[in-house]
Amino acid sequence: MASRPIPTARRLRIGVELRRLRERAGMTAVEAARSLGTTQAQISNIEANRFGVSADRVFTLAQIYGCTDFPLVDALAAMAADRTRGWWEEYRETLPSRLLDLAELEHHAMALRVTQVINVPGLLQTPEHSRALFREAVPALRPHEIEYRISHRIKRQAILHRDQPPPYTAIVHEAALRMQFGGRDVARAQLRHLAEISEHPAISLCVIPFDGTSFPTTGHAVDYFHGPVAALDTVEIDTAHGSELVDAAGQLDKYRLVLDRMAAVALKPAPSRDLVHCIAQDI
Missing domain, CATH: 1.10.260.40 (lambda repressor-like DNA-binding domains)
Structure with a gap:
């Protein structure tokens, strides 16, 4: 059977x-x-x-x-x-199910908002930057497992290049832009890619600078997926013990407020892009 x-x-x-x-x-x-x-x-x-x-x-x-x-x-x-099987199902036997859930949530989201403190958001990463991060995973990943994750991440990025991509807002701390994962060349290429892709009309990159006066979050990476109605929104929290999905009304209200407050202290897209260019020149 x-x-x-x-x-x-x-x-x-x-x-x-x-x-x-x-x-x-x-x-x-x-x-x-x-x-x-x-x-x-x-x-x-x-x-x-x-x-x-x-x-x-x-x-x-x-x-x-x-x-x-x-x-x-x-x-x-x-x-x-909706009984369709998404492209992510081809990874069912090779990747953790939570990564497949992430791809499915992104695919169906009406809009996405993410926050990162140390890393560039996955949908905005270059393959080389992703590879450098996966090599530091705990427990360690084998080479073929790293390549599966990179392939999956690249396919996830396709949602930003659809004819009608969902609005995507990334709130990133300056610390993530100054980390040199993979070395200077990889870091510089990642920043140049970030500056270029942030010109896309569906993408808003907002940077929280080091000289900010507040930081309304615990530092966990957060992905907020807007559903067809607010009650069907979903939040993914990335922690050291793995990712967690939350969708209770009170939790959604909390993370909407956290994201709103982070956006309020972040630079707008144009000065954020200028900061990315400056950091790329400094590396």
């Missing part, structure tokens, strides 16, 4: 949101099953995404739960109806 495909974070989100709708309605899984004419086990399986759910089933459950947030329901139904 063929094994069931591993559900991605985006598909798991459908079940999470259906559970939240049920809980907001004050219904137990038993009550929901009775209204749907099925079993509690089926409701639990839907919410845990142990098997897929159709768009029609999403609409039916939303009606049972009395949900009147029609844009949210429509967005969930569209997610349920």
Whole structure:
């Protein structure tokens, strides 16, 4: 028997949101099953995404739960109806699933906002810069694992070159621009690439300079993916023990505020680009 495909974070989100709708309605899984004419086990399986759910089933459950947030329901139904397999699935056997989730979230995002303190954001990295970073990974990666990650990262960058790319805002601390990963030549080439790509109309590069008066973050890298509706936004936090996805309403509110405050203390795109050019000349 063929094994069931591993559900991605985006598909798991459908079940999470259906559970939240049920809980907001004050219904137990038993009550929901009775209204749907099925079993509690089926409701639990839907919410845990142990098997897929159709768009029609999403609409039916939303009606049972009395949900009147029609844009949210429509967005969930569209997610349920989308059965396409993205290019990232070719890496299913070679890369951690969280990297595949990252590519899928980027692919479907309406807009992206990222923050970095030490590294240049992945979507703006050159292959040589990426290779230098992956060589320092803990635990160490084997050469072929490094090449898989570089290939995957380059393919992720394609979203910035679509006919209608999502707006992409990168808030980067000056420290990330002055790190010389891979040596001076690699660092200089990375900065020149950063200055060039920041001219793209869909990309906003904003640098927090060393002489800034505040720094409203703990220093973790943050990727914020704007969904079709705000309730379906997702945040990825990159930590030393790995990445973590968060999507609770309170968490989303927190990271929106963090990003807004970081943007407020960062330079605007034009002076940020000037700073990148100056640092490239200093290296």
